[in-house]
Amino acid sequence: MDEQTHQNINQSEEVPEQNRQSSLSESDSRLLELGGFWIRFWAYLLDLLIIGSITRMIVNPIFRLLDISLTDGSMFSAISIVSAIIFYGYFILMTKKLGQTLGKMIFGLRVIHLTGEKPGWDTVIFRELIGRFISNFIFVLYVVVAFTTKKQGIHDLFAETTVVREKSVRQFFKPTFSKFNS
Numbered sequence: 001m002d003e004q005t006h007q008n009i010n011q012s013e014e015v016p017e018q019n020r021q022s023s024l025s026e027s028d029s030r031l032l033e034l035g036g037f038w039i040r041f042w043a044y045l046l047d048l049l050i051i052g053s054i055t056r057m058i059v060n061p062i063f064r065l066l067d068i069s070l071t072d073g074s075m076f077s078a079i080s081i082v083s084a085i086i087f088y089g090y091f092i093l094m095t096k097k098l099g100q101t102l103g104k105m106i107f108g109l110r111v112i113h114l115t116g117e118k119p120g121w122d123t124v125i126f127r128e129l130i131g132r133f134i135s136n137f138i139f140v141l142y143v144v145v146a147f148t149t150k151k152q153g154i155h156d157l158f159a160e161t162t163v164v165r166e167k168s169v170r171q172f173f174k175p176t177f178s179k180f181n182s
Contacts, residue, residue, distance in 0.1 A: 035109045035163035037146035040153075044142075046103035051090050055083055091128040096121060100166070108166045114150075115160075123159045131155020 035043075059082055063070055068078050094101040099118060100110045111127070113119045119127070132155055135141045141154045150162045 033165040033167070034151040035104075035107075035165060036151055037143065039107050039109065040145055040151075040163055041142075043101070043103035043107040043109055046106060047090070047101045050102050051087055054090075055086055059083070059086065088129050088132065091132060092124055095119065095128055096124040104163070109163050110166045111161055111163055113159075113161050119159070119161055123161060127155045127159030127161055131158045134158075 059079070060070060063079060063082075070079050072079065074080065091101060095111050096119070098105070099112070104110065111119060113123055131153070135154050144157075145151050145153045148157070150156075152162050156162050
């Protein structure tokens with residue numbers, strides 16, 4: 001069963017004085033519903049399916065047309081480099097522009113910065129490139145989401161982000177929700 005508990009996003013961390021104005025109110029009685037391990041797992045699998053489909057429908061035919069090997073298993077082969085660019089590009093661009101990937105959209109999830117702001121380029125690149133790179137090499141690190149109070153994966157901890165249910169974001173940030181759509 002998915003651990004969809006209601007938790008205040010700032011319940012376990014004190015916000016530094018200089019960030020206090022822009023962070024989520026500690027005394028705010030409204031709560032965000034955090035995206036737990038299982039729903040994030042299914043959203044990630046769906047994203048992998050989408051990325052794999054893009055690669056197989058677009059990249060593979062082009063490589064075959066240009067007679068470039070699709071079976072070379074080295075890390076620096078053309079197919080590995082292009083696949084990595086598509087993988088990381090998908091997560092970076094979707095998260096920055098929309099605040100969510102297609103998998104997260106389907107499951108009603110959104111990435112937010114712990115301050116409540118829309119994540120900037122630096123945060124998104126750090127989360128999606130560096131954090132995912134580390135998590136992909138040590139895949140078991142994705143399980144960290146199930147055990148942290150803010151349901152954060154290693155990549156979220158690095159970038160100070162978390163994943164929340166989109167409905168709760170709309171309710172919590174009613175006056176400023178337009179920030180997430182720009």
